[in-house]
Amino acid sequence: MRLDLLVVLTISLLSVSPLSISASGCALLPGTVTPNVRWPQVWQVLTDQSNCTQNCHVGEDGSAGLDLSSIANSIYFLVSQQSSQSSLFLVDAGNARNSLFFQKVNCTTPDVGAQMPPGGNMPTALQALIYDWIEQGAYGENPNEPASRDFIFKDGAESQRR
Numbered sequence: 001m002r003l004d005l006l007v008v009l010t011i012s013l014l015s016v017s018p019l020s021i022s023a024s025g026c027a028l029l030p031g032t033v034t035p036n037v038r039w040p041q042v043w044q045v046l047t048d049q050s051n052c053t054q055n056c057h058v059g060e061d062g063s064a065g066l067d068l069s070s071i072a073n074s075i076y077f078l079v080s081q082q083s084s085q086s087s088l089f090l091v092d093a094g095n096a097r098n099s100l101f102f103q104k105v106n107c108t109t110p111d112v113g114a115q116m117p118p119g120g121n122m123p124t125a126l127q128a129l130i131y132d133w134i135e136q137g138a139y140g141e142n143p144n145e146p147a148s149r150d151f152i153f154k155d156g157a158e159s160q161r162r
Helices: 002-014 039-049 052-056 100-106 124-135
Strands: 024-026 107-109
Touching (some): 039 124, 100 107, 100 124
Antiparallel strands (some): 024 107
16 A cells, blocks of 8 residues: 555656746637747837837846847847746747746746736737747747757647647
């Protein structure tokens, strides 16, 4: 009996991911998936619809050490990069809900810190675009200098967000 309990406990512990999502207040995103989203598209919408690329996350002293000021370089500060605030990746390619970048714009209580921008007024369409970009592999950097990612490509036929 004791051995059975030990086996069940061991299996239970192994099934819990060290990066399990504890974020709360995460909104479901309506609409269909935007295909073939690339970082320049996301960056431009971030610039047009928020102030994070021009005010908060600029240069070495950007908020949380994140520099989003350059369309060409900012992707390298995100993809497969560990947060300065936790063990989560800012962008975990193929896994938006476990990416701190997405949690910060989508969840009222992300795993770490507070919702961004302050006040949580990121447009839903922009949240969806960020989600789609991450789920599709978070691509868009210079192909001659690819960002490191461990990503299994989805079949591309997804039409709804999970």
